[in-house]
Amino acid sequence: MVLLRSEKGRGPSHRKPRGGTHEARSTPPGGTPVLLLGLGPGAESGPCASQGSSLNRTTPPLPDPSVLLVLPDLSGGGAERTSLNVRQKLCGQGRNVRLALLEARGEYLDLVSPDDYVLPSSRPLRGLARLCPPDSPQRALAQIPLLMGLLRREAPDVLMSSMADVTLPLALAFAWMPGRRRATRWIAREGNNTRVVIERAFPNPRLRRPVEKLIRWAYRSADVCLAISPGVAQGLVDHYDVDPKRIRIIANPVDLEGVRAGAVTPLTVNLPPRFIVGVGRLAYQKGFDLLIDAFSQLDDPGLDLVLVGSGPEEAALKARAEALGLGKRVHFPGFVEHPSAILARAEIFCLSSRWEGFGHVIVEAMASGCPVVVTDCEYGPADIVQQGENGILVAPDSSDALAAGLKQLLLRPDEAKRLATRALVRAEDFSVDTIAASYWDLFAETEASP
Structure with a gap:
């Protein structure tokens, strides 16, 4: 399902009061139009109203794209659960969706077999990245050659990165590989309030400003920015100057x-x-x-x-x-x-x-x-x-x-x-059935885009 938010209604005063313990904020707080996929039929009574699909269903079907989902690891978070749920559902339908990890660790690693994911080939480079503090500039730099190796070996039609700590080094890896960048459509998925995360990680404004500039460049470099809620999408527009025409929203799938x-x-x-x-x-x-x-x-x-x-x-x-x-x-x-x-x-x-x-x-x-x-x-x-x-x-x-x-x-x-x-x-x-279908629509739409 694709939903379109009106340009009207900026600010909490435009949201209809819903009573109860707390009057909810406007979601998203801004009025920039963005496309929303996969919020389900309940969205008609929620923050958005259905406007029909934007995908052209009359064009001849194209061959299925090869898709690579890239994560730092399988720690127990929403991005990891989403990637596992989407991959399992789409692979069960015969789709070519692979999972790539920069490091084989995390609470969810026991849920998959070694055949279910790929790792960068270079063990020494993986070891070097592990020596760097998590979420640090040093680790981001160490991950660049790991991602370049994955791109050369896997050569996906569509790649989806999850979280800024993968998206930024991936943007730098693509910058060194213009030929591969032209051949691969890139979806940068954001599943958190990036502005707050960066503010807490870099409380010193002098250190924070260059990081924010790099994050802004990385998101603006992607073909599509995928947000998991309207508020996250609005944050990409307001704080990182992402073109709203390149933003899609798909909620997290849950294995009901x-x-x-x-x-x-x-x-x-x-x-x-x-x-x-x-x-x-x-x-x-x-x-x-x-x-x-x-x-x-x-x-x-x-x-x-x-x-x-x-x-x-x-x-x-x-x-x-x-x-x-x-x-x-x-x-x-x-x-x-x-x-x-x-x-x-x-x-x-x-x-x-x-x-x-x-x-x-x-x-x-x-x-x-x-x-x-x-x-x-x-x-x-x-x-x-x-x-x-x-x-x-x-x-x-x-x-x-x-x-x-x-x-x-x-x-x-x-x-x-x-x-x-x-x-x-x-x-x-x-449900994972509904959301996984929206993900596949996005993968196919992105791969077919000029």
Whole structure:
């Protein structure tokens, strides 16, 4: 499905109030027109309205393009899950879609066999890149020859890079290979709030400015920029001067069958009888410190909090829970490959993020039958959740707002059940079947473009 946003309606005052705990922001905040694919039929009642497909279905079919999906590794994030889900679905349909990793590591590596992905040929260069700090300029430079080797060996018709830490060195690799650049159509996928990520990584403006210039050049060099939500797309326009005509939006695909099957499987971790759950990397972005503070405001001693994930903030979060006298009621089971069994048993799922690109786990929680309370942060959650229809949106970066949203559902179990039932329907809009088809349309459209 292709959707077109009107040029009108800039700013939050133009969004129709939806009532409830928090009035959602305008998504995207700007009014630049961009094409949206794969948001599903639920988008008619969400931030966009269907305008029909822009692909010309009357032209003779072209041979299927060869597609290469490039990731830094298989860490447990949305970009990795998306690439795995899309590749599995399209390969099952006989499409030529391959996965390339710059490094064979990450929580999702056990989900694939060595035959399912390719690595750069040069072991010494891969070892050199591993010695460089993650997300550093040194690692980006070390990845350039790795990507050049992949391009020579694989020679894809279409290449999709995910995340800025691959997109930037790939742009530099293409700059050294003009012949390969002319032969390969390049889609730069962005799945996060890049501006905030760079601001936190480079707090010194003098260091940040050249990085931002390079990122801007890299995104403007791609044939297509793929965003996973309207807000991410608007950020590419506003902060990196990307031509909106070259932006497409496809939401993350969710393996709904896998989520539902996982929801009824036996638990692999010990859980308390009643609990609220948060799922994600234990990092500042995810706002679990805010969730712990919000949990401390709930007057329900029989209720616990389970934070599923791993990350650099784990020790600080445990210390925070202890300081609030909640050490025995806040649980840290670690990373779980398939959290739907936990989500299905929770009273509420809470996403407390300070920023997002989409909010993949929100859809997983919805598909698991769990009512959701999520922050209306930049970007993504408000494109999934309709306030008071299939979940609760609250103001971001506020433990008080999170506590109010959680209390609303804990005190009104009938409302929680109603929202969870409607959320099951909303989750269908993000099924891997629907989204993978939009990805293939994009690959074919990009390869056929002049």
